[in-house]
Amino acid sequence: MKLSKRLQACLNYTRKFNNLADIGTDHALLPIEAVKEGYVYKAQAIDNKYGPFLRATKNVKAYDLKDKIKVKLGDGLEKIEADTDVAVVSGLGGSTMRDILLAKANLSLKRIILNANNNPYQVRAILSQIDYHIIDELVIKEAGKYYFLIVLEPSFTPLTKQEVLFGPVNLKEKTHFFKEYYKKELKNYESILTQIEQAKDKKPIQQQITEIKEVLS
Numbered sequence: 001m002k003l004s005k006r007l008q009a010c011l012n013y014t015r016k017f018n019n020l021a022d023i024g025t026d027h028a029l030l031p032i033e034a035v036k037e038g039y040v041y042k043a044q045a046i047d048n049k050y051g052p053f054l055r056a057t058k059n060v061k062a063y064d065l066k067d068k069i070k071v072k073l074g075d076g077l078e079k080i081e082a083d084t085d086v087a088v089v090s091g092l093g094g095s096t097m098r099d100i101l102l103a104k105a106n107l108s109l110k111r112i113i114l115n116a117n118n119n120p121y122q123v124r125a126i127l128s129q130i131d132y133h134i135i136d137e138l139v140i141k142e143a144g145k146y147y148f149l150i151v152l153e154p155s156f157t158p159l160t161k162q163e164v165l166f167g168p169v170n171l172k173e174k175t176h177f178f179k180e181y182y183k184k185e186l187k188n189y190e191s192i193l194t195q196i197e198q199a200k201d202k203k204p205i206q207q208q209i210t211e212i213k214e215v216l217s
């Protein structure tokens with residue numbers, strides 16, 4: 001089985017943990033690979049929709065991993081086992097990820113690996129509430145789309161407004177795809193600006209443009 005670049009990036013951060021929960025698992029590709037290749041000892045493949053739940057069940061059976069991977073129908077982190085030490089949430093938007101993290105009281109995960117397909121700042125903005133900090137980040141490009149990997153571990157470290165918007169590790173590293181993504185965003189905002197007539201409506205867009213230019217300079 002060959003994982004997508006996105007899922008492989010998530011998998012790399014599960015190494016040496018014991019019990020993985022993959023939230024929004026769909027085909028259960030990530031937990032199957034994680035257990036099969038020995039990244040983790042056991043896993044839970046969790047999805048909140050019946051179609052993906054059935055697909056995951058079928059795949060886990062096909063790989064003969066029913067003893068090691070539990071497939072569950074559940075919303076977010078609500079059904080994770082007490083000894084879960086690492087969770088992956090991949091392929092969802094930043095605001096859904098934020099809601100999933102805020103819905104679970106007393107998160108005791110040693111690591112949380114997020115791969116958002118938009119609005120990653122929504123997650124960074126609530127880190128004080130869940131008491132986690134960012135240990136790594138990466139902007140990934142796959143099939144022409146950008147994804148935002150954010151890896152969290154316990155205890156909060158304060159972030160500046162700019163770090164919440166762009167990511168503290170992204171700002172330090174300014175990788176190729178990070179710059180490419182924000183150059184495109186800049187062009188989008190500049191094009192939107194030309195279509196707005198009222199000065200008051202231009203302000204928030206001008207603010208975004210200033211913030212992006214500052215980071216790209």
Ligand SMILES: C[S@@+](CC[C@H](N)C(=O)[O-])C[C@H]1O[C@@H](n2cnc3c(N)ncnc32)[C@H](O)[C@@H]1O
Pocket residue numbers: 006007023024025026027046047048049052074075076077089090091092096100
């Ligand atoms: C685009 S797929 C991502 C599949 C895989 N994780 C990946 O990154 O390739 C998103 C999956 O998340 C599931 N999902 C959406 N919201 C969820 C939630 N609150 N809890 C659990 N699963 C959710 C959907 O049913 C869908 O199967």
